[in-house]
Amino acid sequence: MKVAKFGGSSVASATQFRKVADIVSSDVERRIIVVSAPGKRFKEDIKITDILIQLAQAVMEGTACDEIVQAVVKRYAEIAKELELPADEFTAELEKDLRWKMNEYRHDPCHLMDAIKASGEDHNARLMALYLQEIGLEASYVNPREAGIIVTDEPGNAQILPESYEKLYHLRKRRGVLVIPGFFGYSLEGNIVTFPRGGSDITGSIVAAGVKADVYENFTDVDSIYCVNPSIVENPRQLKEITYREMRELSYSGFSVFHDEALEPVYKAGIPVCVKNTNNPAAPGTWIVAKRNHHDEPIAGIASDTGFCSINISKYLMNREIGFGRRLLQILEDEGISYEHTPSGIDNMSVILRENQLEGGKEQRILDRIQTELEVDEVHIEHGLALIMVVGEGMERTVGMAAKATAALAKANINLEMINQGSSEVSMMFGVKEEVVADAVRALYEVYFQEASVGNEV
Ligand SMILES: Nc1ncnc2c1ncn2[C@@H]1O[C@H](COP(=O)(O)OP(=O)(O)O)[C@@H](O)[C@H]1O
Numbered sequence: 164m165k166v167a168k169f170g171g172s173s174v175a176s177a178t179q180f181r182k183v184a185d186i187v188s189s190d191v192e193r194r195i196i197v198v199s200a201p202g203k204r205f206k207e208d209i210k211i212t213d214i215l216i217q218l219a220q221a222v223m224e225g226t227a228c229d230e231i232v233q234a235v236v237k238r239y240a241e242i243a244k245e246l247e248l249p250a251d252e253f254t255a256e257l258e259k260d261l262r263w264k265m266n267e268y269r270h271d272p273c274h275l276m277d278a279i280k281a282s283g284e285d286h287n288a289r290l291m292a293l294y295l296q297e298i299g300l301e302a303s304y305v306n307p308r309e310a311g312i313i314v315t316d317e318p319g320n321a322q323i324l325p326e327s328y329e330k331l332y333h334l335r336k337r338r339g340v341l342v343i344p345g346f347f348g349y350s351l352e353g354n355i356v357t358f359p360r361g362g363s364d365i366t367g368s369i370v371a372a373g374v375k376a377d378v379y380e381n382f383t384d385v386d387s388i389y390c391v392n393p394s395i396v397e398n399p400r401q402l403k404e405i406t407y408r409e410m411r412e413l414s415y416s417g418f419s420v421f422h423d424e425a426l427e428p429v430y431k432a433g434i435p436v437c438v439k440n441t442n443n444p445a446a447p448g449t450w451i452v453a454k455r456n457h458h459d460e461p462i463a464g465i466a467s468d469t470g471f472c473s474i475n476i477s478k479y480l481m482n483r484e485i486g487f488g489r490r491l492l493q494i495l496e497d498e499g500i501s502y503e504h505t506p507s508g509i510d511n512m513s514v515i516l517r518e519n520q521l522e523g524g525k526e527q528r529i530l531d532r533i534q535t536e537l538e539v540d541e542v543h544i545e546h547g548l549a550l551i552m553v554v555g556e557g558m559e560r561t562v563g564m565a566a567k568a569t570a571a572l573a574k575a576n577i578n579l580e581m582i583n584q585g586s587s588e589v590s591m592m593f594g595v596k597e598e599v600v601a602d603a604v605r606a607l608y609e610v611y612f613q614e615a616s617v618g619n620e621v
Pocket residue numbers: 169170171172173199202361382383384385387388389390391392393394417418419420421
């Protein structure tokens with residue numbers, strides 16, 4: 164049995180719906196499909212999820228909603244009409260449901276946002292089920308509550324509860340093709356709660372693990388996972404295989420093609436993932452698996468992301484002060500801030516974090532507390548950093564990997580703000596200024612993927 168997830172770009176229009184139907188009909192093993200809300204049809208287009216977020220914000224602020232509701236209705240009406248489905252009936256139901264949610268959750272902003280956001284996937288799954296029935300397939304829409312997707316009550320940040328998996332297993336007994344909306348589940352309190360953005364990948368993975376699928380197929384708009392983001396390097400190398408560990412590091416660090424939190428359920432259940440292209444299903448795609456042969460290709464990929472900052476602290480004899488690190492991190496914890504890395508030396512320590520966490524006066528409060536409570540010699544924040552992760556299972560056993568990177572960056576005249584190899588055996592982190600990140604990734608791509616030898620294995 165296969166579980167196939169179709170991302171927003173794969174279900175953005177009637178043309179895309181037809182491609183999905185062809186893919187589903189071409190393999191009887193594709194018994195469960197998970198769909199996202201309609202995504203972008205072209206570069207400047209707007210995703211339904213983003214329109215729904217605007218709608219929820221308008222309800223909260225008490226500003227005009229009608230135009231936004233109509234924009235949502237219009238997108239679905241266009242798809243339904245072109246597929247010759249009863250569009251008026253469908254959109255009337257959709258509008259009724261949206262308006263009910265707008266009213267029902269008016270005084271509960273968090274759950275309002277999630278209920279409205281989730282409706283993008285919910286209506287698309289209903290529409291997909293209708294279309295599959297129309298073309299003669301035995302297909303049915305399955306609501307996540309009925310499927311057994313029970314999650315924590317953390318709006319916009321749901322996590323699956325373990326009891327879900329047993330319930331999901333029963334889906335195996337159902338006939339025909341099941342169409343499940345991605346991106347949300349229900350809390351024990353009965354609320355609709357969404358996963359983080361891009362979370363339909365997570366639903367697909369949970370369902371695949373729950374039904375013990377043979378494969379989790381993730382259909383998107385590229386032929387494969389590439390070793391670098393294709394918007395940075397033109398036509399980069401395609402990956403045939405990548406391990407769960409490598410993919411987790413790369414997706415966390417910027418490979419947006421597959422959600423980093425979507426790996427855990429399939430990894431634990433030992434289910435291989437195949438990332439494929441809805442627009443070119445004949446292409447073999449990329450397999451995410453437990454092990455790969457990394458002798459010829461020690462590096463799997465290079466990911467990058469912007470929007471980081473570094474709190475740099477120095478204090479003479481810091482190394483002698485037991486508890487310094489704990490007290491520093493406690494200050495961040497008190498402000499509800501998570502951090503990415505903590506490179507340190509004998510008398511200095513840096514904490515790297517996403518800078519959007521420092522809004523609302525937090526930055527000054529943190530600096531003041533570090534200065535007064537930890538009595539440091541110096542503390543300052545460096546903004547506008549980008550992090551680059553070089554990831555590969557073969558890295559540990561290959562000599563000279565870091566040297567290659569630093570030489571390549573020096574040759575490209577790029578100043579390295581920091582390096583962190585940490586305890587991870589599969590990754591190396593480089594910090595650079597945001598303005599030079601694309602050049603840095605290109606320089607690293609050249610040295611790791613275009614030169615004949617990457618390093619010597621030990
Ligand atoms: N390393 C990578 N390999 C492939 N695609 C990548 C990579 N890094 C970023 N992407 C981007 O991820 C996109 C697919 O993810 P996403 O837009 O979330 O698709 P979907 O609509 O299927 O959910 C690609 O179009 C590509 O621009």
